[in-house]
Structure formats: structure tokens, C-alpha cells
Amino acid sequence: MADKNESFETKDFGWMVAMSILFLVLVAVCFWLEFSTEWGGYQLEFPQLLGHYGKVEDARDFQAGIKQIWIPKIGVTDRCITCHLGYEWSSVLPATIAEPLKPHPMNDMIAKHEFAKFGCTPCHGGDGAATTIAGAHQGGTGWEDPMLSNALAAQNGLTMNEMIQMRCNFCHRHDVATPGMDEINPAKVLFKKKKCLLCHVVEARGGTTGPELTYEGDRNPELLIFTHVQGEHTMFNWNVQHLTKASAVSPSTAMPDFNFKPEESRALTLMLMSWRRLSYPPEYIPDPEVAAAAMQPSPTSTPTPTPSATPVAR
Structure with a gap:
């Protein structure tokens, strides 16, 4: 029979340990979900590409994270460049690099439509605010502007x-x-x-x-x-x-x-x-x-x- 003078702390010790472990597991899962993204691997690979093609300083300065082109005057919030990191590096990276790190082809027509002024979705379609492949390309329920393909x-x-x-x-x-x-x-x-x-x-x-x-x-x-x-x-x-x-x-x-x-x-x-x-x-x-x-x-x-x-x- 349990001692009547046993403290509540002693009685609840097991539950406290279990809940602490559960909390740590949930925190670990949250960190894993946050950093094991679809774009994480591309952002690890991209600075290596820059370094390989002679842009060592740019590779060193590269910071991982969600990136976007924000143009409020036309309502554009394009996070496409979180994955398509090579879009403006056509003078450095070869066109043979696979998507999504492949540089955007450049010509006279593209030169008149600056990325910083037009973004991506006005020409390509898609959901620029999304940060997943499916969300950016196909969209969700009620979205009627899928990416051109x-x-x-x-x-x-x-x-x-x-x-x-x-x-x-x-x-x-x-x-x-x-x-x-x-x-x-x-x-x-x-x-x-x-x-x-x-x-x-x-x-x-x-x-x-x-x-x-x-x-x-x-x-x-x-x-x-x-x-x-x-x-x-x-x-x-x-x-x-x-x-x-x-x-x-x-x-x-x-x-x-x-x-x-x-x-x-x-x-x-x-x-x-x-x-x-x-x-x-x-x-x-x-x-x-x-x-x-x-x-x-x-x-x-x-x-x-x-x-x-x-x-x-x-």
C-alpha cells in the first residue's frame, strides 16, 4: 500500500518523464518537418555549382532559406526561386544543368521583362506563394491558374x-x-x-x-x-x-x-x-x-x- 505521505511529485514523476519525452519528440519532428523540405536539397547543391563554375565568393555568401520576388504593384509574390535558384545565372551556369537549378534562357524578349519587375508567374503561371512542387505547379482546390506545361x-x-x-x-x-x-x-x-x-x-x-x-x-x-x-x-x-x-x-x-x-x-x-x-x-x-x-x-x-x-x- 502506498505511503499516504508520498508527495504528489513522486506520484507524477513517471507521467512527467513520459510527457517530457513526448514533448522532445514533437520538437524534433517539427524541426525535421521545417528543414527536410523539397527545396532543402537544391539549396545544398546550388552553392556547390557556383563554386564549381568559379563563383567561389558567391557560393560562400549564399544563405539557405525561402527566397521570393515580391512585386506588390502587380500583386506578385513568387517563391519559385526558392528551388529555381539558377534563374538569373545564365552568364555563369551552362544550360545543360538539370531543373530546377537550370538558368533561365536569355534573349531580347526576356531582357525586356526583368525578373525583379515581372517575377515568374505572370509568364509561366502557377502559384507563386507555394513552397512545394505540387502546390506551385498544380495548386489546390479552387485555384485556376496552373503552371504552363x-x-x-x-x-x-x-x-x-x-x-x-x-x-x-x-x-x-x-x-x-x-x-x-x-x-x-x-x-x-x-x-x-x-x-x-x-x-x-x-x-x-x-x-x-x-x-x-x-x-x-x-x-x-x-x-x-x-x-x-x-x-x-x-x-x-x-x-x-x-x-x-x-x-x-x-x-x-x-x-x-x-x-x-x-x-x-x-x-x-x-x-x-x-x-x-x-x-x-x-x-x-x-x-x-x-x-x-x-x-x-x-x-x-x-x-x-x-x-x-x-x-x-x-
């Missing part, structure tokens, strides 16, 4: 190049033509040629016979009727078939059948789906005249005729 393009009957052009046209929609947008540029010409503004309102201009198209890219596909649509029930496919022959997709529509060629219907659909609501400040919207000038061939690019009869190798 070949799989996503194929799922929607598109190519990666077409998807990229659509995102470019988010900002470049007022350009008469934009370098690199070979699919959408003809659609802008066709839209004017067919006088679509006679029936549709776009940015407060046009007729009201048809639905407004100003932010057609934000339209909810659940509002569309797919009864007469062949193939995948996607918004892109609905628009392509509707533009090809409107009466076949919407028998009661007032829209005439333009019988566009398949490539014309696709181009127009790419353009329409790129018309989305943006809250970018004016300095982010490109000057249409600058884009038009960029489309003109440079005088120095015209080859000078040679009097020699020998063919010139090109």
Missing part, C-alpha cells in the same frame, strides 16, 4: 507555344502585332477584317447584338452549352468550333457562319482567351507603337546585291 497544353488541345503567346497577349492585347506572336497576330487582323465590333462590345466600343468580349478569357466555361461540341468539353474547343460554324454549336445563335479555316478559328480563340482582366499599372502596359516598330525589318537586315555570279552561301 506540355501536359496542360495537350489537355486543352494546345501547344506550349500557343499557351505562351496567350499569356504574352494579356499585356500586349493593344499591339497591332507583337514579335514572336505568330499565332495571335493574324487573329488581330482578322478580327478587324470581319468587323466583329459591329456586334460585340470590346472595351466600351462596339454593338450589343452579341455578348461582350472585353474579358472573354475570364468567362466561366460552366456557362457554355457543350451539347453540340465534338471532342473535349473545354472552353478552347467550344470557341474553335463556334467560330468555325456557329450554327452547329449554338443552333439559336444570331452569329453568322463565317466558316473560318481551322487555323483561323484557333488563332481567334487564342486571342479571345487572352483577353483577361488585369490590374497592372500603366507603366507595365507596352506601347503599341514600339511593338509595331519592332515588327518592321531593319534596313541593315536586307542583303546587299553582289555583282559576283558565284552564289553566296547563306
